[in-house]
Amino acid sequence: MNERSSARLSTVLALLVAVLAVSSSAPLIVFAAAPALAIAFWRNALAALALTPITYGPRRAEIAGASRRAKVFGVLAGVALAAHFATWMPSVQLGSVATAAALVATQPVWQGLIAAAQGRRPSTAGWIGIALAVAGAAWATGADIGVSPQAVFADVLALLGGVFAAVYTALGERARVELRTTTYTWICYTTCAVILLVVCLTAGLDLTGYDDHTWAAILALVVGAQLLGHSMFSYALQQTSATTISVLILLEVPGAALLAWLWLGQEPRLAALPGLALLLAGVVVFILGAARAARPAVDPALPD
Template identity: 45%
Template structure:
């Protein structure tokens, strides 16, 4: 359990750097969404290919991974653009409403959600709002960013739930490769239709893409995917809420974004909510 907690903490560190890196990169948002999944797929392909036992995937699992990939593409295709429309803290806070949608979708599908988990989600979301200081009375540009981040949060919830089902039968590397590759193909189609360039920026832009892929995909999403089998989608979704204070702190120190006054209070509330969910899931 301690090893699993350590990997989840490392995943939180990875995704905490993802949003500030994407916001600072001199690369179009949809291009970032495509390249982070495409680069990760290229690295994972030989890893999976070298293991014969991981190449065997049934039709059902292929469909499940494809659905997860489409949902991941929607998540990145809406959330990454929101980072340049509203603040990193607000965008991250709104996309991290995923635990609420995860609990709702789990219940809709007939799955069990303990009362302590519902309470933990509510407390954690209150902490998210305090940390980010979300203000929905902003400009039309900021409101569009807020709306995109919310859609990204809903897509993230679906991605985690579908991924949890796939991870019951597939190795992490196999599932992750199929999911990332599908997301890359979907995003490539969107990029082509939208006429977004996929190259032509300076070396610093490519370095940003490599850093985003390393932090966001390999340290972040890949480790979260690994945890889906052992702790489940609701717990993974709530633990990922720790990205909110992490991203806000990185953005404040690196990009000069102002931290909301309630950040420290919100962090304590957020941690309390995470603890409630983890405790509730153990009793369920």
């Protein structure tokens, strides 16, 4: 197997592990008996702690030698990641796993609109996809109006989570041009953890005193969704685009909904399912339209 084929295989395996890992995120958040923002803090803080020996060991020279531009993009990605967690994770606890996972999956649409703002306008198929996704989101949210105001608020938070996820991915793509996976994720997770710590302390949220099941869920989030999920997506950005990553993240929706149903007994709300299906169809149409309209340049590969 030549070097190029080996890199492609590594990327495919990284993406497979990432999808499986992030699918467990929402059910674990619901299972954990702790405030969502506190869970978000611990998953980032513990992940950053786990990466510190590597970053300040074998990778110390990379941090010292990285350009200010790369570091700034890494920090900004951490800020966007904090905003993503601060909106999406509470939405999972306030609403349903299936709806929250689907609404946050609008990330590719927001990614496309970011590209449009940079001068790369979506194709006709892209605009159709946006319209379908918006209609699906409106349908799903409308179905929740009859459930409770809390469910609608959860839907709004999940949509905002999708917006911030798109910003996080776009900024990470810029930082990864120069930074290796471990260095970039350490900068990003550390920034995110510091911001969430300030928010938790300001809000007076308990950061300790949880039962064993909650700590086990938090550790599972760190190892799974955080270190294997987000980090593997960051690694894959060396060989593929942010748009492709956004498409594959869609597989989290059925995976999370199935886990929540089988493990937590949380059945998807039937009235919302047509809207969720329309939303996902719109996102797929948008992605396919974007893929046909342009082939985004791949960032130079950096060995890790």
